[in-house]
Each structure stands twice: as C-alpha cells, then as structure tokens.
Amino acid sequence: MHFALAPKQRIRRVGLLLAVFLTGVGLFWTGVGDTWVPWDFQLHDVFYKQALRWGFRAAPASRIVYVTITDETYKNSGKNFLDRADMARLNEALYPYSPQAVAYDIIFARPSTAQADEQFAASLAHLGNVYLPMGIAYSHTPRPFVWAPGAAYERLRTAYLQTPHELGAPRPLYATHALMQMDAFAAAVSNAGHISIASDSDGVYRHLPMLFKVDTQYLPTLAMAMFLDDVQVPFQAVTVAWGQQMVIPALPGSLLEREVVVPIDASGRAFIPYVDTWERDFEKMAVHTFLDYHQNPDLQGNLADFFEGKFVFVADISTGASDLGQTPLEDNVPLVVAHTAMLNGLLTRTFYSKWSFWHAIGVIFLFSLPLGVAAIGQKPWMLYAAGGLVLAGTVGLTWVQFLHFSLVPACTIGGSLFAIWVGFVMELQISISKQQAFIRGAFSKYVPEEVVRELLLHPERLQLGGEERQLSVLFSDIEGFTTIAESMSPSELVTLLNAYLSAMTAIVLAQGGIIDKFEGDAIMAEFGAPLARPDHADMAVQTGLAMQRHLHKLRQVWARQGWPVIRCRVGISTGAMLLGNMGSDQVFDYTVIGDTVNLASRLEEANKRYQTSIIISESTYNHLSPERFRTRFLDIVQVRGKTQVVKVFEVYGTREDDLSPESAAYYEAYETAFHAYLSRRFTDAQAHFDRALALRPNDPAALAMLHRISELEPDQLPDDWDGSIALTTK
Numbered sequence: 001m002h003f004a005l006a007p008k009q010r011i012r013r014v015g016l017l018l019a020v021f022l023t024g025v026g027l028f029w030t031g032v033g034d035t036w037v038p039w040d041f042q043l044h045d046v047f048y049k050q051a052l053r054w055g056f057r058a059a060p061a062s063r064i065v066y067v068t069i070t071d072e073t074y075k076n077s078g079k080n081f082l083d084r085a086d087m088a089r090l091n092e093a094l095y096p097y098s099p100q101a102v103a104y105d106i107i108f109a110r111p112s113t114a115q116a117d118e119q120f121a122a123s124l125a126h127l128g129n130v131y132l133p134m135g136i137a138y139s140h141t142p143r144p145f146v147w148a149p150g151a152a153y154e155r156l157r158t159a160y161l162q163t164p165h166e167l168g169a170p171r172p173l174y175a176t177h178a179l180m181q182m183d184a185f186a187a188a189v190s191n192a193g194h195i196s197i198a199s200d201s202d203g204v205y206r207h208l209p210m211l212f213k214v215d216t217q218y219l220p221t222l223a224m225a226m227f228l229d230d231v232q233v234p235f236q237a238v239t240v241a242w243g244q245q246m247v248i249p250a251l252p253g254s255l256l257e258r259e260v261v262v263p264i265d266a267s268g269r270a271f272i273p274y275v276d277t278w279e280r281d282f283e284k285m286a287v288h289t290f291l292d293y294h295q296n297p298d299l300q301g302n303l304a305d306f307f308e309g310k311f312v313f314v315a316d317i318s319t320g321a322s323d324l325g326q327t328p329l330e331d332n333v334p335l336v337v338a339h340t341a342m343l344n345g346l347l348t349r350t351f352y353s354k355w356s357f358w359h360a361i362g363v364i365f366l367f368s369l370p371l372g373v374a375a376i377g378q379k380p381w382m383l384y385a386a387g388g389l390v391l392a393g394t395v396g397l398t399w400v401q402f403l404h405f406s407l408v409p410a411c412t413i414g415g416s417l418f419a420i421w422v423g424f425v426m427e428l429q430i431s432i433s434k435q436q437a438f439i440r441g442a443f444s445k446y447v448p449e450e451v452v453r454e455l456l457l458h459p460e461r462l463q464l465g466g467e468e469r470q471l472s473v474l475f476s477d478i479e480g481f482t483t484i485a486e487s488m489s490p491s492e493l494v495t496l497l498n499a500y501l502s503a504m505t506a507i508v509l510a511q512g513g514i515i516d517k518f519e520g521d522a523i524m525a526e527f528g529a530p531l532a533r534p535d536h537a538d539m540a541v542q543t544g545l546a547m548q549r550h551l552h553k554l555r556q557v558w559a560r561q562g563w564p565v566i567r568c569r570v571g572i573s574t575g576a577m578l579l580g581n582m583g584s585d586q587v588f589d590y591t592v593i594g595d596t597v598n599l600a601s602r603l604e605e606a607n608k609r610y611q612t613s614i615i616i617s618e619s620t621y622n623h624l625s626p627e628r629f630r631t632r633f634l635d636i637v638q639v640r641g642k643t644q645v646v647k648v649f650e651v652y653g654t655r656e657d658d659l660s661p662e663s664a665a666y667y668e669a670y671e672t673a674f675h676a677y678l679s680r681r682f683t684d685a686q687a688h689f690d691r692a693l694a695l696r697p698n699d700p701a702a703l704a705m706l707h708r709i710s711e712l713e714p715d716q717l718p719d720d721w722d723g724s725i726a727l728t729t730k
Helices: 007-032 038-053 071-077 084-097 114-127 151-160 183-188 222-231 287-294 297-307 336-348 357-376 380-403 410-435 437-443 449-457 481-486 490-510 536-560 595-610 618-623 661-678 682-695 700-710
Strands: 064-069 101-104 135-139 165-167 174-179 207-209 211-214 217-220 239-241 245-248 260-263 269-271 283-286 311-316 465-478 514-519 522-527 568-583 588-593 614-617 629-638 646-654
Touching (some): 007 357, 007 410, 038 410, 064 071, 084 311, 101 222, 114 183, 151 183, 207 336, 217 222, 222 245, 222 336, 260 269, 283 287, 287 297, 311 336, 357 380, 465 481, 465 536, 465 595, 481 490, 490 514, 490 522, 536 568, 595 700, 614 618, 618 646, 629 661, 682 700
Parallel strands (some): 064 283, 064 311, 101 311, 165 239, 568 614
Antiparallel strands (some): 135 174, 207 269, 239 245, 465 522, 465 568, 514 522, 614 646
C-alpha cells in the first residue's frame, strides 16, 4: 500500500520548494546585511584552540619581543608607581642594542615629577625609534573630532594623519576624542598610532580597527604605523578597499618584495591573528631583569642577540595595571597581545580572511542540493541522513578552511541549511500525512489509535491473520446493569453509559492499553499490543485499580444528579494469545483470541461470587512486579468451559495505599485460613475463616469457604484433591 507521488511530479515539487527556500534564505540575510553572527565567531574560538593544540597556528616572527613591567619590577625598584626616571634608564639601556623599534603600550597622559619627565623625554629622543600610542574614543556615525591645544595634537594633525587611497563605500569608525601623550613626550618620539580595541558583543577581543577617521584623514593602528616605517611605505600609499582589504604596495625603493594584503570588514577592522597563548607567543624579559643583565658585561652579548633588530613592546602587566581581556585562546591576558599579533601578521603576511556574503550563499545553495535529493525519495531516514551529512560537511569545511586561514560563517550556513531541512521535513510529513489519509479514514473509526499508528508504520500488516504474543487482557462489566437499565429512561441510560465508558476508556488509554471492543456496558482491553511491553501485567492491574478509584469519585458526582450507584467488576488474565486482524476479506477486526482471553472474561464474572472488584489469574499474578500490589490468594477455580483449574487472586490496592488495621488483619486471616484449607487442616482453616468473618461480617468469600468446608468429608477426599471449585454459573 504505497501512495507516493510520481517521480517527475515529486522532482518538480521538491525543486520548486528548494527555490522558495533558497530565495527566502537569501532575502533574509540580505535584509540582515551580514552573514556573520556571534555564534560563528564562538565556533571559530573552539577551532582556534583545537588547532593550537594540534600545532596549527600563525607563524611567529622572531623579530617581536616583550619587555614587561611586572609585580617583581615594582618590588625590585622599591616603588609602587611607574617612575619615569626608571623608564628613562630602560630607554638608555636599550639604545646600545639597536632595536628596530620600541613601542610603549602605555599612555603617559599626565605629568609626574619635572625631573623624571625631563629624563624620560630626553631618553625617548636619544633612543630615536620609539612609538608612543594614543587612545581613541570613536563612533560608528560621522562626528567631528574634538581638538585641543598642545604639541601632541599638533603632531597628530601634521605628522600622523594621512589620506590613503579608498575604494568602495566607506563606513569607517569616526574618532571623536583622543587620550594623548604629554606634549614633551609626543614631540620626542618618531611616530605613533592608536591602541584602541573593543571586544565583540560577547566580550571577546577578536577584531582590531586598522584605522580611524579623524575629520577628513585617517590614523593607523600602532602595529600598522610600525610596519609601514619598517618597510618604508607611506601610509598615503596604502589602498583601503572597504569591506574587503587593505593593500600595502611594494613601492620602488621600499623594502617590500610584494604587496601585503590585510582583510578588513566594512568598518576597517581586521580579525586578529593571535599566534599563541600569552605564555608562548613571543619572547619576554622583565624590565628589572634586563637592567640587571645590562650591568653585567658577560651578558651584554646575549642581550644584543635578544634585542638587535627587534620590535620591542614595553607593557605594564603588573597586577591591577594592565588592560586584561579575553581572546579566542584564553581569558585575562594583557591586551598588548592584540598589537603584537597584528604586527606579526603584517611581518609574516598571515591573516584570517572572512568569507563574503556570496561565498556563504553559494555554499548554502550547494549543500541544500543533497537535502532536496533526499526529499525526493519521500523516506524520512534519507532526509535525516542527508541532514547529518550536510551538518558534518559544514563542520568539516569550516575546519579545513580555518586551517588555511579562511573563516567560514558556519553557524549562519548551518542555521540556513537547518531551516531548509526543517522545511523539507515539514513538507515530507505533510505529504506522508496525505498519503496515509486513506488508512486513517478507513480504520480510525473502529480500530484503536495505537493500532492505527502501527498500521501507518507497517501497512503490509493489513491482511488477515496474526501472531502469537504474550499479553494481558482486561474485561470489565457494570454490576447489575440490567436492573439499572430498567430504572432509567433510554436517553438517561445512554447519557450515563457514555459518561462511564468515556471515563473508563480514558483510563485504559492513559495506562498504555488499547480498547479492543465495547459490548454494551462491557469493556475489553489489551496491554502489551500492538507494541510489546514487558510490564503489560502491571499496566493491566494498574488500570483496573484506576478504574475502581475513578468510579468511586464518579459515584459521588452522579449521586448528586440522582443517578443510580454504578459499580464495575474487572477480570484480568495473562498469557499467550493470537493477536491480529480477524474477520473476512471485506470486514475485519484487530483483536485477540485464545483461552487466556476467555479466562479473563470468566474471572470478571467470578467477582460476583466473591463480591470482589478485581480478580486476576495466577499467570497475571506471576508477571506482576514484586511488592507493587496488594493481593490475596482468593481461591482455586475451574471456570465454565475449562477442564483445568486455575489459582485466582484478588487485587485490593498498591503497596503505597493506606490499609486499616482491621482490613490488614482480615486479609491475613483469610490467607492463613485458605492455606490451612489447602493443607487439609480444616479445623484450623475454619477457625481462621471465622476470625475473618468477625473482622468483616457477612463476607461472601469467607462464608463460601466455610460452607465448602462444612460439606467436605475429609476421610473420603481423593489423593489428588486440589481444593478447587467449579464455577458453573455466571
């Protein structure tokens, strides 16, 4: 029974859906304006760390070193502040080792002592190749820069600001204010750049603005200024293609053999190519260690190897002094690493480029094709498998591209593909639902819902026949229904019966059973079918108890409506039975047949003899979870139509139910009496049954047993006497 669309029709439908999905994805990301979301970068953080563990990283330039001001430096100097006289000593000590450039990751914005400031300014001029940065406050929208008088601002205006070539639609970051070096220091250094950096929205420092717009000109970052001076290329020769790249040309007379390309976003920010963790990126030497070594002639050769021709970054990393932040590789590191990493990228031409909008859309289109092919087959497993393959392909592509310094917006691509996949899944479910409408329409009116579901999964089972299964079957019937029916009008009787059957049906279904059939006021239900359940006996017994408890509540409601008292009897049996479709080719019923089924019906009838509510067979009793239910060994009976006897048990609650002392004593006395009866100790049995009657006067079960004992002739009992009784009446 298969109702799939014809192949060509299915292909056209899936092709149309794919076109709609792709158009929707394209329009969505076009409206957003960017295919990069924070999750993309966070995924790359994971890849970044993993690549580092496996030895994949940007090549470190040997020309970058740190000179650090540490807690030990302050302790060694005997001061709790940064003495500029000590910094002057540092500059003078560096001079003989000929560093290529010295950059301070410190802004000396306010004066200290006049003598210390003079010494520091003189040392800056003497060292000659020092870079002192500035901090920039900026805006994403055009705003004028706030100028102030002084040599520092004049130096910014006349020496540091340049106008590079621009391509594309500029969306620069606009400088509004600056935190400048003191005038004396700004006048003494060779060049400057900004060291301003802002974290991404999740607090991680991944991007560095390569330039800020100051009125009509631009200020480069510190690393860019140092590199341009090193290769002797003026900033105005740089080409800025907004949203694509910055190109540093290999001009005649420069030291560049080929151009350097720095990928940037629309605002001129570059993804920072961190080399390694703070402890392992570049060589470091503390200020106090360097000054101590400098005093030792035997170590000066080593210092020359350490500093000569190097870019020296001086940073205060002492507790409470340094700017700390989170990078993709680690937390709470000095942010000078962003500037050394950017200079390293310039020196080694190692940068991460981001995929463009159209690259991402192209991959979404390419990877959506397997989803469409899988959807054509109309098999859910094919679509799920294709979804898994596409997910694995997206992750794999992102990893490989990352190792080649290319950043893929994996979450954007994956999210878009997931939306397309969900669309195909929904379409497939709708298609399957339509295909299965015949089955539901044909069978749901008279076959239990569970059976319908099984048939929907396995329509090949729509044939006569069945299979032998171990199940539990429950029969229930209203006590004295004929008398009740005679006391009510037909309309009232139908209302009452519908209310009763609806409530009992809900309980059966809630407990995992299926309604086999209704016969007037009787209910037949199975447990453990069509889906096998090992605890089907527990389910059936729990259902019987739930029916009795709920009926107790309904009696109170119906009494207020003037309706008669309704009680039901339940019989449950467990064992092998034939389960399947029974009937003719034209009309059949999903049901069970077998001796076990007949026994359950007879046990329901037996409740009348013992005035009990729930009787179960020995097989059901043996299948119950130990210590879950309260039961008593009620009798050994031979039911109508059977030659073999069966032990029967009453279920009167669960172990969690409260039981009065009188009831507990009654059940204990009855079971003791019955075991004595089976052991042919009839005098003891009679005494215990009398005790049970004293606790529960007029108890039918105890009275019946006493009557049975009174009619026995112990001396004439055969050797195979089993104590059973034949139930010959309903």
